[in-house]
Amino acid sequence: MGLPMASxxxxxxxxxxxxxxxxxxxxxxxxxxxVWAESAAAAADGADVAISxxxxxxxxxxxxxxxxxxxxxxxxxxxxxxxxTSRPSLAVHIARExxxxxxxxxxxxxxxxxxxxxxxxLSIMVGGVEEHFQRAQQLFEVLGKSxxxxxxxxxxxHTKMVNQVLIATNxxxxxxxxxxARKAGxxxxxxxxxxxxxxxxxxxxxxxxxxxxxxxxEPGFYVEHFIKDLSIALDEASRMSLALPGLALxxxxxxxxxxxxxxxxxxxxxxxxxxxxxxxQLSSD
Amino acid sequence: MGLPMASxxxxxxxxxxxxxxxxxxxxxxxxxxxVWAESAAAAADGADVAISxxxxxxxxxxxxxxxxxxxxxxxxxxxxxxxxTSRPSLAVHIARExxxxxxxxxxxxxxxxxxxxxxxxLSIMVGGVEEHFQRAQQLFEVLGKSxxxxxxxxxxxHTKMVNQVLIATNxxxxxxxxxxARKAGxxxxxxxxxxxxxxxxxxxxxxxxxxxxxxxxEPGFYVEHFIKDLSIALDEASRMSLALPGLALxxxxxxxxxxxxxxxxxxxxxxxxxxxxxxxQLSSD
Numbered sequence: 426m427g428l429p430m431a432s433x434x435x436x437x438x439x440x441x442x443x444x445x446x447x448x449x450x451x452x453x454x455x456x457x458x459x460v461w462a463e464s465a466a467a468a469a470d471g472a473d474v475a476i477s478x479x480x481x482x483x484x485x486x487x488x489x490x491x492x493x494x495x496x497x498x499x500x501x502x503x504x505x506x507x508x509x510t511s512r513p514s515l516a517v518h519i520a521r522e523x524x525x526x527x528x529x530x531x532x533x534x535x536x537x538x539x540x541x542x543x544x545x546x547l548s549i550m551v552g553g554v555e556e557h558f559q560r561a562q563q564l565f566e567v568l569g570k571s572x573x574x575x576x577x578x579x580x581x582x583h584t585k586m587v588n589q590v591l592i593a594t595n596x597x598x599x600x601x602x603x604x605x606a607r608k609a610g611x612x613x614x615x616x617x618x619x620x621x622x623x624x625x626x627x628x629x630x631x632x633x634x635x636x637x638x639x640x641x642x643e644p645g646f647y648v649e650h651f652i653k654d655l656s657i658a659l660d661e662a663s664r665m666s667l668a669l670p671g672l673a674l675x676x677x678x679x680x681x682x683x684x685x686x687x688x689x690x691x692x693x694x695x696x697x698x699x700x701x702x703x704x705x706q707l708s709s710d
Numbered sequence: 711m712g713l714p715m716a717s718x719x720x721x722x723x724x725x726x727x728x729x730x731x732x733x734x735x736x737x738x739x740x741x742x743x744x745v746w747a748e749s750a751a752a753a754a755d756g757a758d759v760a761i762s763x764x765x766x767x768x769x770x771x772x773x774x775x776x777x778x779x780x781x782x783x784x785x786x787x788x789x790x791x792x793x794x795t796s797r798p799s800l801a802v803h804i805a806r807e808x809x810x811x812x813x814x815x816x817x818x819x820x821x822x823x824x825x826x827x828x829x830x831x832l833s834i835m836v837g838g839v840e841e842h843f844q845r846a847q848q849l850f851e852v853l854g855k856s857x858x859x860x861x862x863x864x865x866x867x868h869t870k871m872v873n874q875v876l877i878a879t880n881x882x883x884x885x886x887x888x889x890x891a892r893k894a895g896x897x898x899x900x901x902x903x904x905x906x907x908x909x910x911x912x913x914x915x916x917x918x919x920x921x922x923x924x925x926x927x928e929p930g931f932y933v934e935h936f937i938k939d940l941s942i943a944l945d946e947a948s949r950m951s952l953a954l955p956g957l958a959l960x961x962x963x964x965x966x967x968x969x970x971x972x973x974x975x976x977x978x979x980x981x982x983x984x985x986x987x988x989x990x991q992l993s994s995d
Contacts (some may be wrong), residue, residue, distance in 0.1 A: 513894070536908045550904045573904045577894060583894040587887040587901050591910035594883025597956035602875040605943070608950040609798070609868040611860060615871050619858045621834045623821045624930075625876035627912035645909075658890070665893040668987055671882035672961075696962060702953055 426535075426542040427478035430508070430568050432457060433545050437567045444468040469495035476560060481653060482511045489519050489530075501527040504557055506564075508549075510650075512657050513579035513586070514664075516552060529557035532578060534585035535569065538645040542644035546570045550588075552581035586658040592629065593618045593655055593675035596692060599629045600699045603637060607707050613638055633693040638708055642697070644688040649688035652679050686708040711820075711827040712763035715793070715853050717742060718830050721853045754780035759789045759846060763910055766938060767796045774804050774815075786812040789842055791849075793834075795935075797818040797942050798864035798871070799949075801837060805863035814842035817863060819870035820854065823930040831855045835873075837866035870993040871943040877914065878940055878960035881977060885916045885984045888922060892992050898923055918978040927975040927982070936975035937964050 427445070431454050441459040444467065445451045455461055462468035465488045469475035475495040477488045485507055489495050495505055496519075502630045505523055507516065507530070516532035523530040531553035541547040547569035551558050565572040575584045578681055602620075606613045614635070621631045636642075655676040662669050681698040682690070690697075698708055712730070716739050720726055726744040729752065730736045740746055741873075747753035750773045754760035761779040762773045770792050774780050780790055781804075790808055792801065792815075801817035808815040816838035826832040830853035836843050843859045850857040860869045887905075891898045899920070906916045940961040947954050966983040967975070975982070985991055 471835050536905065536910065538909065541908070547906050548904050571904060571907060572977050573900055575900055575904065580894070580896055583891070584898055586736055586894075587891050587896070588905040588908070589909040590887040590890055591883045591905060591912070591915060591944060594886065594956075595880040595910075595912060597903075598876045598879025600957050601879065601954045602872040604952060605875055605947060605950075606868070606872050606953065608952050609865070609946070611865055611868055611872070615860055616869050619833050619856060619860065619869050620821065620873040620876060623826070623833050623873070623919075624823065624913050625821065625873045625880075627880060627914075628874070628909050629912075632877060632909075661894070662890060664990075665890075667889060667893050667990075669886040669890065670959060670987075671879075671886050671956070674959060678955075702955075703951075705952075 429542045441701045442468040464493035466493045466498040470498040476506045478508045485511045499528045505530040508533050513582040516579045516582050532581040550581045577629035589654040594671040594696045600696045637696045644691035714827045727753040749778035751778045755783040761791045763793045770796045784813045790815040793818050798867040801864045817866040835866045835869035856970040874939040879956040881980045885981045922981045927979045929976035
């Protein structure tokens with residue numbers, strides 16, 4: 426997702442130094458005028474804002490706090506911005522380390538997926554010091570259509586966790602509803618026509634269910650990344666002594682999807698776990 | 711819901727005989743020109759179409775198959791239409807009994823609640839013989855904005871069950887997401903602003919979550935009626951050898967809402983069960 430996002434910033438006139446583990450994947454940006462850097466630190470060196478969009482919390486940690494991380498090259502009034510979906514507690518930790526160096530930091534995870542990144546229609550959920558948010562707001566508005574300041578460091582990540590809780594639990598209902606329809610002999614597309622516009626309506630029933638029916642499990646968002654997010658959400662909930670039985674069930678079912686080798690399928694592949702459970706297939710390939 | 715629905719039909723020029731267990735509740739219709747009948751049979755006597763909107767499957771059975779039920783007065787080419795949310799197997803049974811008398815029947819449950827009934831914006835899901843559907847289509851279009859023929863007898867009810875599966879499971883996610891937001895120290899309304907328009911979006915997060923935050927548990931739809939529906943859906947799923955773990959969890963949580971004395975609250979009162987579970991309150995009264 427970093428690629429189209431950086432591309433939008435270049436198109437908006439920002440100068441960008443870019444680092445990626447696989448240089449070839451940054452080529453389109455270099456052609457667009459970005460400058461190659463040999464490390465996160467080198468990319469951040471001299472920049473007003475250092476933005477990361479990586480995979481897992483460990484990557485976030487390495488990118489900002491590692492030996493060749495951004496903080497190694499940071500000086501005031503630089504701003505570190507992590508747009509990866511990552512641990513709220515790590516965002517708090519980075520903010521603390523950054524502050525010790527006189528540097529600002531924001532956690533600003535996004536929803537909207539590949540399509541949102543390409544069309545600059547992301548929803549961006551921001552945590553950190555409000556003044557730092559205001560400094561970065563213009564950048565965010567190049568990348569997304571909804572930019573909301575959610576509170577102190579970590580609150581952007583917590584908001585993204587709520588987003589994932591909602592998606593995960595609703596996805597169980599979408600899959601179960603489709604399997605019920607199939608078993609009852611209904612035409613699932615006609616069912617969606619009846620139920621998708623009312624109180625049962627959701628983005629997932631209207632957008633992902635038709636893909637499930639076509640057996641299109643191409644990723645908008647990887648199952649394995651979703652499991653990472655659900656694990657973070659459950660860890661955080663446990664830390665806060667919060668029981669979330671629906672989320673726990675969703676996570677178990679997603680683990681089953683992964684166990685069947687579909688970690689690189691899209692989140693709508695939850696259907697495969699519920700099909701396996703019921704020795705049933707929703708529709709033919 | 712029968713009251714506003716019958717009122718729309720009167721306003722559209724249809725002549726109506728009406729029966730209700732409590733006559734006083736039918737008064738507004740009598741003032742509008744409806745004729746009082748002393749039983750379902752008397753109301754149906756001589757009518758082209760006999761429509762029921764009652765509470766539970768037992769009421770549906772009594773209304774159509776009981777001693778003073780519609781079928782006792784039915785003659786071809788009358789059409790019996792049940793718009794209650796009820797058992798698919800009962801709809802099949804009524805269709806069979808009606809057919810033996812040369813009479814048609816449709817199951818045509820609705821979604822959209824009180825508001826949909828008042829505004830004639832219901833979604834109507836219809837099962838039965840397609841030719842009978844065509845005969846009743848004009849009536850349905852007075853009552854709803856989405857009228858979809860779903861297949862043979864019982865298929866309207868099955869479609870409504872899918873609707874309830876979707877609502878119930880998603881409601882778990884909505885409640886858990888709000889409680890997570892609360893525990894994390896977020897402003898839930900700002901969170902909804904970030905997540906309600908994207909892949910996590912649903913009718914419930916955008917319409918019911920704000921009510922939960924105001925502790926407005928007024929019924930659009932009663933918990934006790936919802937439990938009836940979820941029980942029917944689980945019974946039917948079991949009959950079809952279909953495991954629906956998300957729906958089973960939802961039903962258990964709704965039983966807990968009922969156990970706490972909130973059977974006459976609205977479905978958004980699921981929050982109360984998850985608050986109890988966590989010894990937590992989302993917001994003050």
